Ligand SMILES: Nc1nc2c(ncn2[C@@H]2O[C@H](COP(=O)(O)OP(=O)(O)OP(=O)(O)O)[C@@H](O)[C@H]2O)c(=O)[nH]1
């Protein structure tokens with residue numbers, strides 16, 4: 093069966109682990125349990141009638157205490173950049189991580205998600221910033237691990253992009 | 266160094282095993298031939314939770330750990346003869362056989378020619394480290410939150426304070442109430458009050474403003490400040506000026522009015538009106554008619570400008586399609602100068618009519634002696650355009666071998682100079698142009714399909730001039746201006762008849778041909794107006810009326826003359842005269858009646 097490695101990247105406490113847990117086991121906890129190193133989980137999805145096992149590398153959040161280790165990135169077929177809508181600084185972290193990935197393994201498919209949509213009243217990342225990212229060609233989803241919103245989509249879209257690379261203009265999925 | 270790991274039958278094997286079990290580490294040795302990992306010594310208790318019992322002695326990567334499976338495939342300096350290097354994988358957590366999870370870390374090292382993999386289960390010290398990091402992060406999050414709360418309360422308090430201050434002063438209350446953007450300045454130019462609307466317009470809070478000098482509050486250019494200062498010092502009751510540009514990440518345009526406060530003669534009220542939108546509209550109007558060096562405001566060209574702006578935002582390869590003379594290079598330049606690469610070189614190369622080897626050496630460069638005549642090392646256009654844009658005109662004409670090389674460059678982002686073996690990295694955006702239909706070339710087999718897909722990631726199609734005739738007056742006038750400037754002649758305008766001729770011609774050579782026609786006319790023109798006779802004969806000779814839809818309204822006197830002339834040329838045949846004028850018979854009749862021309 094086709095097996096694809098996907099890295100979850102983003103600042104700390106943006107909800108990477110929560111998104112993976114929601115996706116793999118459909119649970120969510122309000123408790124924060126920071127990830128050190130990497131937690132590896134698997135989930136099989138169907139893309140174009142074919143089973144694909146996603147090996148999800150839930151990496152620790154990047155901050156002054158931990159920097160992303162390049163060896164964790166190698167061999168990835170794609171990655172998900174997670175931001176926390178309530179903290180603007182997580183957008184800068186995502187941009188920097190994106191650069192790091194491109195520098196380390198080159199351009200591979202990626203999708204970004206701004207998490208914590210359930211707290212949208214407290215958001216610091218505004219529409220202009222989101223449009224700016226989209227203007228750079230990013231796929232930006234808005235979601236919430238807590239509500240389960242946008243979760244299937246973010247993994248689904250990335251899996252599709254990985255399995256069906258599109259040199260010709262992409263038709264909307 | 267000799268091999269230092271004890272083999273099962275060596276005397277210190279027992280000791281080695283004991284040491285390992287005391288350290289709680291599993292040791293595998295990689296067998297170079299089979300690539301298998303063989304267990305050394307006894308495995309600790311926890312390891313049996315990670316693997317099923319049948320697979321304890323050798324490491325079955327596909328079963329036991331997706332992490333290791335991935336981690337071990339890469340290159341590892343510690344296994345490549347770098348003795349003494351210990352490489353750590355970093356911690357990883359995976360589910361174990363019992364449905365729980367376990368955090369492990371691997372170390373790689375070589376001893377002599379033997380490659381060892383040590384796996385360790387991270388225990389309490391790891392958990393301690395984790396909780397320290399966790400606490401630090403929780404602290405950062407909590408501080409973020411408090412700071413945010415503080416900011417909110419602070420603005421609320423200031424707003425309230427301001428509101429109560431304001432009610433004391435009726436003039437100010439009025440300003441506030443009417444939603445006027447106003448600053449009140451004391452005699453020294455310090456801001457004592459800012460209306461809510463003013464804060465909105467300036468995008469700042471009251472604390473940033475009150476007590477500051479107005480020059481600090483309004484980030485204007487030096488000359489603008491001087492001008493406003495003189496308005497403040499003036500003696501009249503009211504002065505106004507602007508719009509002035511407020512510098513900042515998003516430039517704003519403000520008109521400024523200064524009023525002397527009649528109740529408090531020592532203070533001034535500065536009323537600001539936001540003209541940004543107006544300014545942007547003006548700008549847009551101006552841009553509509555021209556974009557970079559492109560002229561035209563037909564809907565076809567407006568679409569092209571928008572496309573150029575969109576394409577400039579991304580860094581993909583672009584294919585510009587258009588007939589000869591439509592201005593493909595101008596489009597390429599416009600894309601370059603609207604893109605983030607604008608401060609780097611723009612290099613244009615024409616690929617038409619060059620042989621294989623000349624084109625290869627021109628694009629990729631060569632080493633001295635690579636061919637006869639290569640007397641020194643020479644960098645190619647790709648290297649010359651480093652960081653910028655390389656415009657490849659007539660891409661459809663490049664020979665097959667160069668197509669293959671170009672495809673490689675686009676894929677690998679590296680070039681190899683002719684005669685060299687080592688590739689060099691290049692970072693260049695390729696913008697290509699063609700007047701061919703490349704899809705047809707692909708079908709015909711003269712152009713590689715994969716190269717076409719690579720270069721046509723984005724595409725801009727330029728309309729031929731005959732499909733945007735409404736741009737001809739604007740283009741001709743603009744060309745007239747440039748040509749006069751460069752020749753020193755003063756020809757001011759195109760006579761309506763000359764314009765009509767220009768608009769009826771089919772322009773197979775597009776804007777380039779129009780330019781030469783105007784150049785020709787400027788040279789032959791005697792006065793300060795271009796007449797049809799000044800135009801090149803092949804254009805002046807076209808029977809007006811090739812395109813019946815084109816009919817330029819003229820002043821009635823001019824038109825009367827035209828109609829009469831046409832009638833006389835057609836020897837009184839009205840159908841023929843209408844045809845010569847490029848209008849329908851019905852229109853011709855109607856105009857005859859309206860202009861009171863009695864047919865002969
Ligand atoms: N309200 C809300 N809280 C969320 C959401 N997703 C995650 N959280 C909370 O945010 C905190 C961090 O979530 P994690 O999933 O551990 O974040 P992480 O990105 O894995 O963090 P690190 O591993 O430290 O990098 C936890 O307290 C979660 O409960 C969400 O969608 N909404």
Ligand SMILES: [Mg+2]
Nearest residue numbers: 108109126127
């Ligand atoms: Mg986590």
